[in-house]
Amino acid sequence: MPLDITLYGIQMPTLLPIFVIVAILQVTVDSIIAETGLYRHVWHPGLFKVALFVCFFTLPCLYIYH
Amino acid sequence: MYLSKVVPTSQSFAIAIKNTFEEWLVKDAPTLIYMAKATIAALLAMFVSMTLTLADPRTAMFTTFIVMQPQSGLVFSKSYYRVLGTVAGVIVSLLMIGAFAQEPKWFIAFFAIWIGITTAAGVKYRNFQSYGFVLAGYTLCIVALPVIEQPMEIFQIATSRFSEVMVGILCATVVSEVIFPRKLSDSLLSSERERFENVFASLGNISSLFGAQDTKDVDVVKFSSGVVGVHAIAVNSAFESATDKRNRLYLEQLNLEFMHLSTTFHSLKNIIRDIELRASTSTVDALKELYTPFAKVLQSIPKLDDAGFVTMLSQLKELKESTHSQVPINLKSDEYDAFNSAAYLVTRVVEEYFIYANSYYAYIKLKSSGKVSKELTRVVRFKTHTDNVLVALAALRGSGVLLVTMAFWLLSGWKYGTLTITMSVVIGLLIGTLPRPLDAVMNFLKGAVSAAFVAALYDFYIVPEYTTDVYTLGLVIIPVFAFVGWMTTKPKWSGFSLGFVFLFFSQSSFDLYYKIDPTTFMETTIASLLGVSFAGAAYILVNFWSCSLSQRRVSKVLREQIVYICNAPLNLQRGSLESLGRDMIQQFSTQGRLNNRSSRLVYEWLLTTLEIGGAIMRIRKNLNRLEAECKLVDQTLEAIKEYFQTPTEALKQTLLDSLESTIKSLHVKKKEEIHIIAQLSLIKTILLSRVSIPVFKEASCR
Numbered sequence: 001m002p003l004d005i006t007l008y009g010i011q012m013p014t015l016l017p018i019f020v021i022v023a024i025l026q027v028t029v030d031s032i033i034a035e036t037g038l039y040r041h042v043w044h045p046g047l048f049k050v051a052l053f054v055c056f057f058t059l060p061c062l063y064i065y066h
Numbered sequence: 067m068y069l070s071k072v073v074p075t076s077q078s079f080a081i082a083i084k085n086t087f088e089e090w091l092v093k094d095a096p097t098l099i100y101m102a103k104a105t106i107a108a109l110l111a112m113f114v115s116m117t118l119t120l121a122d123p124r125t126a127m128f129t130t131f132i133v134m135q136p137q138s139g140l141v142f143s144k145s146y147y148r149v150l151g152t153v154a155g156v157i158v159s160l161l162m163i164g165a166f167a168q169e170p171k172w173f174i175a176f177f178a179i180w181i182g183i184t185t186a187a188g189v190k191y192r193n194f195q196s197y198g199f200v201l202a203g204y205t206l207c208i209v210a211l212p213v214i215e216q217p218m219e220i221f222q223i224a225t226s227r228f229s230e231v232m233v234g235i236l237c238a239t240v241v242s243e244v245i246f247p248r249k250l251s252d253s254l255l256s257s258e259r260e261r262f263e264n265v266f267a268s269l270g271n272i273s274s275l276f277g278a279q280d281t282k283d284v285d286v287v288k289f290s291s292g293v294v295g296v297h298a299i300a301v302n303s304a305f306e307s308a309t310d311k312r313n314r315l316y317l318e319q320l321n322l323e324f325m326h327l328s329t330t331f332h333s334l335k336n337i338i339r340d341i342e343l344r345a346s347t348s349t350v351d352a353l354k355e356l357y358t359p360f361a362k363v364l365q366s367i368p369k370l371d372d373a374g375f376v377t378m379l380s381q382l383k384e385l386k387e388s389t390h391s392q393v394p395i396n397l398k399s400d401e402y403d404a405f406n407s408a409a410y411l412v413t414r415v416v417e418e419y420f421i422y423a424n425s426y427y428a429y430i431k432l433k434s435s436g437k438v439s440k441e442l443t444r445v446v447r448f449k450t451h452t453d454n455v456l457v458a459l460a461a462l463r464g465s466g467v468l469l470v471t472m473a474f475w476l477l478s479g480w481k482y483g484t485l486t487i488t489m490s491v492v493i494g495l496l497i498g499t500l501p502r503p504l505d506a507v508m509n510f511l512k513g514a515v516s517a518a519f520v521a522a523l524y525d526f527y528i529v530p531e532y533t534t535d536v537y538t539l540g541l542v543i544i545p546v547f548a549f550v551g552w553m554t555t556k557p558k559w560s561g562f563s564l565g566f567v568f569l570f571f572s573q574s575s576f577d578l579y580y581k582i583d584p585t586t587f588m589e590t591t592i593a594s595l596l597g598v599s600f601a602g603a604a605y606i607l608v609n610f611w612s613c614s615l616s617q618r619r620v621s622k623v624l625r626e627q628i629v630y631i632c633n634a635p636l637n638l639q640r641g642s643l644e645s646l647g648r649d650m651i652q653q654f655s656t657q658g659r660l661n662n663r664s665s666r667l668v669y670e671w672l673l674t675t676l677e678i679g680g681a682i683m684r685i686r687k688n689l690n691r692l693e694a695e696c697k698l699v700d701q702t703l704e705a706i707k708e709y710f711q712t713p714t715e716a717l718k719q720t721l722l723d724s725l726e727s728t729i730k731s732l733h734v735k736k737k738e739e740i741h742i743i744a745q746l747s748l749i750k751t752i753l754l755s756r757v758s759i760p761v762f763k764e765a766s767c768r
């Protein structure tokens with residue numbers, strides 16, 4: 001994967017579209033977890049959410065920068 | 067002997083220390099934590115954006131301070147609207163530069179229109195939604211203006227601006243969610259508890275209704291803003307977590323029921339005050355007798371715990387059924403009507419308190435055990451009303467300032483004229499949504515000037531002298547961040563801190579490499595401060611709003627409400643009327659230049675409008691249920707409508723006569739008719755009493 005991509009003639013870092021996709025994914029997963037009540041069993045929901053996001057975001061990033 | 071003296075003192079000393087510590091924990095610790103959070107978020111934003119080599123790390127740091135709030139829900143919601151606003155602004159910039167880069171006239175015209183639209187929307191919408199519009203407006207200045215000479219750079223600036231804002235928002239949200247998170251729903255619980263306990267105490271106290279009253283102690287704005295504010299917080303808590311949906315429904319319901327109860331209570335208070343002045347003491351005593359059992363029930367509850375609630379609710383239920391039958395009393399015409407309507411209001415207070423207490427108890431139970439004891443089906447939508455003239459005025463001001471500063475830029479040909487434009491547009495947008503804009507602009511200017519000095523100190527002494535890399539830069543900047551964080555916790559300083567933040571981050575040299583020189587610094591500072599002055603001048607010049615104009619507008623809207631109710635569909639809900647009225651009053655008291663006396667007057671208008679409107683609705687519903695036609699009642703409703711369309715003395719007399727004859731003509735046989743009589747006498751009492759109805763009076767503005 002390249003570090004920069006061109007979208008509709010605009011050059012931007014690949015991280016930007018990845019971020020948008022991951023953000024959407026995060027919102028979906030977050031609402032699913034909240035619906036099922038999983039957050040009640042988590043000590044620090046905020047930290048959990050952040051960690052989840054870091055996991056989601058790092059995976060494609062590692063792939064790009066590898 | 068010596069020892070025996072010392073021991074108790076040291077013990078009390080320990081208790082004193084413990085108390086002090088607890089007080090510190092409640093009062094000062096949150097501020098300190100907040101300062102730490104804001105500082106950490108800003109530093110994080112700086113490190114991240116410098117590591118990613120974004121063009122302007124200051125935007126990211128600036129963003130963290132703008133979206134940082136004590137509670138996470140508020141941070142999320144403000145961030146959300148900031149993202150939306152930035153995206154809208156960036157897209158419009160791309161479109162404008164694409165379409166009009168070569169045609170200055172069109173460019174300026176559309177620029178002015180866009181700023182006008184966003185300013186108007188900023189005033190029209192509430193809370194952070196309005197902030198989103200503000201941002202959509204000024205992002206255009208930030209993105210489009212600097213590249214007007216080299217249009218092809220717009221994509222560069224647009225993506226970097228977007229990334230910087232995103233980095234700032236992420237840092238702020240992560241820090242506020244991870245480090246000592248404070249939930250909105252918790253603070254909502256405590257404010258709800260406080261509110262309920264206040265209601266409980268004041269309803270249990272008979273003298274709060276009867277007897278000499280200090281008219282000044284009713285804090286009118288606070289009263290309305292309580293309801294509007296709780297609604298706003300409840301809306302924002304939606305951003306915290308999806309699980310709290312049921313909680314939110316409860317809060318909306320409680321807010322609505324509190325609103326009803328407080329309206330009834332204050333109307334009752336007004337009418338009793340009037341009766342005390344006009345009628346005999348026996349009437350007042352009879353009313354007291356009617357109210358006392360209710361107050362006694364409340365007084366007999368020692369503590370609002372589980373058992374207390376159960377006994378209170380069951381006693382109230384009994385009381386509610388018995389109060390209905392205690393009304394008949396033989397008095398003469400006017401006094402009878404006054405008593406009748408007051409008695410009706412007493413039963414309503416009891417009823418509404420019962421409903422409110424029931425919901426509150428259910429809410430507390432839900433909070434403590436997660437059990438749902440009362441399922442909520444629907445909630446009335448919270449309606450808002452914004453005066454179109456206020457909105458138009460704001461739009462005019464926004465576009466006007468833009469055109470003037472644009473002319474200044476074009477005529478002077480000054481390189482930094484764009485900064486003047488940006489600053490004045492920012493203020494026009496941002497401060498237009500705050501109460502008392504002129505003071506806010508002055509404070510903004512003060513903040514901006516002090517920020518210029520601090521920025522100069524950093525740019526020309528501290529940064530070149532003490533920093534070698536991003537870590538030392540972060541170290542030396544901590545005091546300023548902490549100071550800004552502290553300032554933002556003080557509502558009194560909001561204008562000042564805004565000015566400080568804006569100018570400090572535009573003038574400081576926290577860039578990837580050191581690139582500032584004294585001449586540029588001076589020029590950009592002067593340009594920004596000029597922008598502030600232009601905006602301030604606009605607030606002084608474009609401001610033909612006055613107290614009497616506000617009163618006229620409010621009375622017109624309220625009267626229109628009554629006229630509307632006369633013809634509205636029968637399923638119209640009381641809550642939507644009340645929320646609309648309160649929201650409007652709140653807005654006029656903050657932006658419409660009402661003095662204390664007239665805001666009290668306007669508040670009385672609201673109460674009478676709500677009462678009359680409610681009475682009309684109930685009359686119409688009962689008429690509907692009553693199978694036979696009732697011509698006189700219809701005529702009376704028509705008379706009410708006519709009077710509120712054009713309030714003249716002659717029409718008032720016609721209305722009163724019509725009320726009188728209708729009340730006499732109705733028989734006290736059917737349940738519906740009794741209800742109608744009670745409502746008609748309520749309207750009559752309000753019209754006859756000294757309590758004002760929404761008709762404009764010049765005198766109260768002087």
